[in-house]
Amino acid sequence: MTINYTLRTNGAIRHIRSAVWGDEPLEYLQGDGRLLPALERALEGKGAGDRVVAILPPEEAYGERDKALQQRVAAEEFGGADQLEAGMCFLAQTEDGRRVENVMITEVDEENGFVIVDTNHPLAGMTLEFDVTVVAVRDAPSTAGCGTPQGPGIGHLVDGLAKAQ
Numbered sequence: 001m002t003i004n005y006t007l008r009t010n011g012a013i014r015h016i017r018s019a020v021w022g023d024e025p026l027e028y029l030q031g032d033g034r035l036l037p038a039l040e041r042a043l044e045g046k047g048a049g050d051r052v053v054a055i056l057p058p059e060e061a062y063g064e065r066d067k068a069l070q071q072r073v074a075a076e077e078f079g080g081a082d083q084l085e086a087g088m089c090f091l092a093q094t095e096d097g098r099r100v101e102n103v104m105i106t107e108v109d110e111e112n113g114f115v116i117v118d119t120n121h122p123l124a125g126m127t128l129e130f131d132v133t134v135v136a137v138r139d140a141p142s143t144a145g146c147g148t149p150q151g152p153g154i155g156h157l158v159d160g161l162a163k164a165q
Contacts, residue, residue, distance in 0.1 A: 001043060002027045002136040008129040025135040036061055039130055046134045056128045065125035070106065070118045084108050084115055092117070 002025045007015040017023045028034050030043065038061070042054035058064050078084055084105060092103045107116035 001030050001046075001134060001138075003043070003132050003134055005130055005132040008131070009123065009126045014123075029140055036128075039132075042130075043132065043134070046137070048134055048136050050134045052130070052132045052134070054130045054132065056130070058125050058127060061126070061128045062121040062124040065118075065120050069120045070116055072114050073117050075108070075110070075113045075115050078115070090117075 004018045004023070004025050005016075006013060006018070017026055019025070030040060035043075036056060038056045039054055042052050046052060075084055078090065081088070086105055086108055088105045090103050090105075091100050093100050101119050103117040103119050104122065105115045106118045109115070
């Protein structure tokens with residue numbers, strides 16, 4: 001399926017993927033798990049030209065914000081940054097060194113030399129409103145012996161819509 005969409009939270013536009021802005025439509029394979037399951041369900045059975053408005057509460061999107069995913073960190077851990085501000089995003093390695101996660105600074109305490117970082121998905125706790133226009137629908141490509149779909153666009157990341165891993 002190929003789509004254009006606008007994503008809003010609290011009435012404010014968060015992301016637009018549209019030919020109006022010179023974007024290529026998003027192509028994905030229905031059922032491959034790259035979109036939020038509730039959005040996939042809303043698009044199931046739709047055809048070219050169909051418009052769908054899907055409102056996803058937090059429990060059907062990225063979940064509620066989890067305080068356990070917030071952590072106090074010494075500001076010196078961000079050695080390369082001149083000025084730390086709430087809203088800045090960084091890649092951080094877990095303590096065991098096995099994973100790299102996106103973290104956002106949500107609070108800066110310059111006086112005491114620490115920041116609060118948050119690894120919740122940036123859209124966690126928000127109701128998402130997707131306004132989607134289906135551009136095209138085609139049959140799923142055949143699979144090669146390894147079970148990998150063969151066809152243009154199947155391997156693309158789903159900009160802004162990928163499920164949090």
